[in-house]
Amino acid sequence: MNDIVLHVADVHKSFGGLRALSNIDLQIEQGNTHAIIGPNGAGKSTLLNVCVGRIVPDAGAVIFDGATLTGRQPHEINQLGVARVFQTPEIFSDLSLLHNVMIPAFAKRDGAFTLNAWSGLAREDGLRAEAESVLKDIGRSSTRRIRRRRACRAATSVGWNWPWGSSSIRGFFCSTSRRPACRVTIPTARSIFSRRSRSGA
Amino acid sequence: MNTNFLRNDMVLMAVFTVVVVTMPIWLAPIGAGYPDLLQKIAIYGIFAIGFNILFGLTGYLSFGHADFLGVGSYAAVWRFKLFSMNVIPAIVFGVAIAGVFALLIGYVSLRRSGIYFSILMLAFAQMSYNLAYSVLTSITNGETGLQLLQTDARVLDHALGIAETGLPTPSFFGIETIDWSGFYVCAVVLIFAFFFGLRIFRSPFGIALRAIKLNQNQMNYTGFNTRPHTLAAFVVSGMYAGLAGSLLAITDPLAGAERMQWTASGEVVLMTILGGAGTLLGPLLGAGIIKYFENIFSAYNERVLHGIFDVLPDGLEHAVVSVTSLFVGEGWHLTLGLLFMLVVIFLPGGVMEGFRRLMKLIRRERSSNPAGAAQPAE
Ligand SMILES: Nc1ncnc2c1ncn2[C@@H]1O[C@H](COP(=O)(O)OP(=O)(O)OP(=O)(O)O)[C@@H](O)[C@H]1O
Ligand SMILES: [Mg+2]
Numbered sequence: 335m336n337d338i339v340l341h342v343a344d345v346h347k348s349f350g351g352l353r354a355l356s357n358i359d360l361q362i363e364q365g366n367t368h369a370i371i372g373p374n375g376a377g378k379s380t381l382l383n384v385c386v387g388r389i390v391p392d393a394g395a396v397i398f399d400g401a402t403l404t405g406r407q408p409h410e411i412n413q414l415g416v417a418r419v420f421q422t423p424e425i426f427s428d429l430s431l432l433h434n435v436m437i438p439a440f441a442k443r444d445g446a447f448t449l450n451a452w453s454g455l456a457r458e459d460g461l462r463a464e465a466e467s468v469l470k471d472i473g474r475s476s477t478r479r480i481r482r483r484r485a486c487r488a489a490t491s492v493g494w495n496w497p498w499g500s501s502s503i504r505g506f507f508c509s510t511s512r513r514p515a516c517r518v519t520i521p522t523a524r525s526i527f528s529r530r531s532r533s534g535a
Numbered sequence: 536m537n538t539n540f541l542r543n544d545m546v547l548m549a550v551f552t553v554v555v556v557t558m559p560i561w562l563a564p565i566g567a568g569y570p571d572l573l574q575k576i577a578i579y580g581i582f583a584i585g586f587n588i589l590f591g592l593t594g595y596l597s598f599g600h601a602d603f604l605g606v607g608s609y610a611a612v613w614r615f616k617l618f619s620m621n622v623i624p625a626i627v628f629g630v631a632i633a634g635v636f637a638l639l640i641g642y643v644s645l646r647r648s649g650i651y652f653s654i655l656m657l658a659f660a661q662m663s664y665n666l667a668y669s670v671l672t673s674i675t676n677g678e679t680g681l682q683l684l685q686t687d688a689r690v691l692d693h694a695l696g697i698a699e700t701g702l703p704t705p706s707f708f709g710i711e712t713i714d715w716s717g718f719y720v721c722a723v724v725l726i727f728a729f730f731f732g733l734r735i736f737r738s739p740f741g742i743a744l745r746a747i748k749l750n751q752n753q754m755n756y757t758g759f760n761t762r763p764h765t766l767a768a769f770v771v772s773g774m775y776a777g778l779a780g781s782l783l784a785i786t787d788p789l790a791g792a793e794r795m796q797w798t799a800s801g802e803v804v805l806m807t808i809l810g811g812a813g814t815l816l817g818p819l820l821g822a823g824i825i826k827y828f829e830n831i832f833s834a835y836n837e838r839v840l841h842g843i844f845d846v847l848p849d850g851l852e853h854a855v856v857s858v859t860s861l862f863v864g865e866g867w868h869l870t871l872g873l874l875f876m877l878v879v880i881f882l883p884g885g886v887m888e889g890f891r892r893l894m895k896l897i898r899r900e901r902s903s904n905p906a907g908a909a910q911p912a913e
Contacts, residue, residue, distance in 0.1 A: 386756065412758035426749045433742050440739050441758035449767055451740040456541050458739065 337364040340416075345384055345394035347377075354380045355391070386418040387411040409446045435465040544733060551729060555722050559715070565827075570718045572830050576823045577721035578782045581728045583806045583818035585775020588735060590804070591813035593768045594748030595645070598653045598800055599660025602640070603633040603773040605667070605795030607780025609674065612681045612790045619691035620703045622712055622720065622785045626778065633777020634770055641769035645762065648751070660800055667792035680791035705785040717786040724782060728775065729819070735771070736815055744768050745813075805871070809878055811887030820886050825871065832870055835863035 342360035346353075354377040362368055370378050383389040385396050387408045395404040403411050426434055439461045444450060455462075554561075555577070562568050567576075582604060589595050610632035611625040618624055644655040667675040675681055683702055692703070704711045712720050735741045747754050747761050754761050784790055793799070802825065810821025840856045840863070847855060862870045882888050 407760070408755040409758050409760045412756060417758075418756060426746045426753070428749055429742065429745060433746075436739075437742065437746055437754075438757050440743065444739070446758060446760035447763040449740060451735050451738045451767075451771075453739065454541070454734065454737050455739060455742065456544075456737065 338362065339364045339399055340385070341397040342381070342385065343395050343397060345381075345391045345396065347380055347384060347389060347391045355384070358394070382418065386416060388418075412441070413446050431469060432462070432465055435468055436461055439465060544737065548726075548730060548733065552726050555726055556719075558722070559718070566831065567827055570714045572826065573718045574721050574782075574786045575826045575830075577718065577725045578779050578786070579803070579806065579822040579826055580819040581721075581725055581782065582776055582779035582803055583810070583822040584728055584732045585772045585779070586803045587807050587812060587814075587818040588732065588744075588775070589768055589772035590807055591818070592736070592741060592744045592748065593765055595648065595765065595769070596653045596804070597656040597772075598797065598804070599656035599658070599795075600772070600776055600803055601795045601797075601799035602656075602660040602663050603637055603776035604780040604783070604799065605663065605790070605792060606636050607633040607777030608784045608790035608794055609681055609780075610777070611781035611784035612683070612788055613674075615683060615689075615705060615784070615788055616681075616687040617690060619689060620697075620705050621691075622705050622707050624691075625705065625785060626724070626781045629781025629784065630774050630777045633780065634774040637770045637773025637777075638766070641766050641773070645765050645769060657797060657800070660795055660797060664792050664795050664797075667795070675790075675792060678791075680789050682789045705788055712785050721782050721786065724778065728778065733815060740764070740767070805875055809875060809885055811885030814885070814887040817885050817887040824886070828870065828874070829867060832863045832867035833865070836860070 338361045340360075340362040342358055345355055345358040347355040358381060370381065372378050380389060384391050385403065387403060387406055387410075391404060395402050397403065398411075398414060398416050401414050403414065403416065406414075426437065429437075433455075436455075436458070440450075443461065558573055558576075559568050559570075562573065567573070582600075586597070586600050589597055589600075607629035611629035614625040614628040618628075640656075640659050644652055644659065647655060668677055685702060689703070704713060706712060707716070707720055710716050735744075743754070743759060743764055747759075747764055751761050780790075780794065783794070803822075806821035806825050807818045808821070809824060810819065811817025837856060837860050840860055841852070844852045844855050844859075860866070862873075878885060882892075884891070
């Protein structure tokens with residue numbers, strides 16, 4: 335039982351008369367990657383949104399590492415170590431790529447709120463080095479300011495989008511925990527089909 | 536450590552200090568070299584720097600920021616009346632009271648964003664303005680404005696036995712803060728205020744604020760609690776306004792409610808956008824430009840215009856004067872409106888964007904020139 339890291343316990347959610355999630359009970363073990371599949375409208379996104387606090391379930395609870403996530407604010411859930419990567423690349427488009435990588439690193443180091451108004455980014459050697467090594471990993475120049483379109487392309491290649499990119503990026507961008515304890519992904523239709531056709535061939 | 540970055544900032548601060556301190560010299564040729572105007576430029580520059588932290592950095596457009604300017608002024612004048620004519624306690628008190636006000640108002644108004652936030656702030660400021668004229672007249676002295684009296688308590692000054700002849704003036708340990716010494720007090724405060732602003736811009740907090748402006752939701756899902764971030768930015772920005780307000784009080788110890796009218800709040804919005812919202816120097820430039828032109832244009836009247844256009848034939852002179860007189864004196868806001876429209880339409884990034892474009896043009900010229908020069912030599 336100890337290695338159950340994410341427990342979705344008896345979650346119900348309906349939108350009006352539509353029962354999107356009914357009686358979902360899911361236990362996810364440490365170190366595993368799980369895929370949730372289902373046809374359009376099956377409730378995959380709803381389930382994931384319940385896990386990250388975007389949707390509050392009508393009944394049931396989500397427990398991560400012994401802490402109940404249900405009813406918490408998104409930032410609290412993130413600080414507990416559950417992060418969501420969005421299907422479309424989301425990026426702070428006016429900031430440099432380096433700053434984009436440093437922002438989650440600050441959240442991880444300083445918590446949800448620290449009035450760190452005096453220290454100066456130029457003195458953040460540790461984080462900068464970490465962020466630069468992450469960026470070097472995927473071969474992006476870091477100091478350039480990036481415009482929206484280029485940013486989206488960069489973000490996609492960075493692995494922000496599904497499917498995931500380099501593993502260090504994943505750890506950096508998406509989570510406050512040191513290493514993802516588990517991953518739950520919703521494969522896109524295309525990736526399932528391509529895998530099928532490959533295995534069929 | 537990124538020493539390049541730090542060195543650049545040090546150079547920037549040094550240049551900024553020199554530019555501000557020598558303002559009386561290099562602004563004299565264009566007719567702005569007198570203390571009254573320079574004080575105003577410095578003070579409204581501080582106001583705009585603070586406003587920019589909330590608007591340019593965090594993305595919250597407040598239509599009622601002059602509220603805190605007025606509060607700072609009243610607080611400073613009260614400090615003069617009750618405690619001492621020294622400017623230091625007055626400034627500290629003005630900033631602190633404005634900060635408390637900002638904390639309370641921000642706590643409520645930051646529950647909304649976008650246009651709702653703007654309107655909430657407008658409502659708060661107008662409320663304060665009307666309260667100052669009605670319920671709170673015992674504190675604000677209503678339409679007469681709060682002013683110093685011979686009979687004021689001034690506890691500390693009297694305890695120290697500081698001699699008074701006539702109505703006392705605010706002073707910095709004996710130096711009266713009027714005219715040039717008044718300007719230099721404002722200039723020193725401006726330099727520190729700019730330095731603070733620079734540090735915030737360059738800090739992790741500043742980056743977080745910028746990210747909140749771009750996508751607050753994403754910040755929440757990245758693990759930031761954005762509420763205290765925005766509130767902190769709001770309070771800092773309110774304290775800047777309080778600082779500007781208390782400086783207004785020390786250069787002229789009289790506080791009136793018109794300082795928190797919505798036109799005053801609108802003015803700082805114009806300054807920031809005109810100079811370039813979200814840039815370091817832009818708001819300061821905007822403040823300088825608006826205060827300078829206000830001074831120049833409102834000084835003109837029909838008689839002066841007749842003098843200028845004297846060379847024209849009589850009928851034409853009359854026509855020209857009657858058109859141009861609409862834009863000067865009381866009508867200077869018409870000029871400001873036109874200026875603002877031109878900038879927003881052609882340079883949405885403000886004056887700073889103009890500079891940036893100019894630099895780019897010059898750089899392109901420079902990089903294309905050597906190539907052009909090399910060809911005929913072959
Ligand atoms: N906010 C909402 N209000 C009303 N109905 C909703 C809402 N969100 C989802 N639904 C409905 O709930 C059901 C489940 O939606 P969900 O987005 O979870 O499906 P999905 O499995 O992610 O589908 P897809 O493969 O298209 O992404 C759908 O019928 C959808 O119309
Ligand atoms: Mg979906």
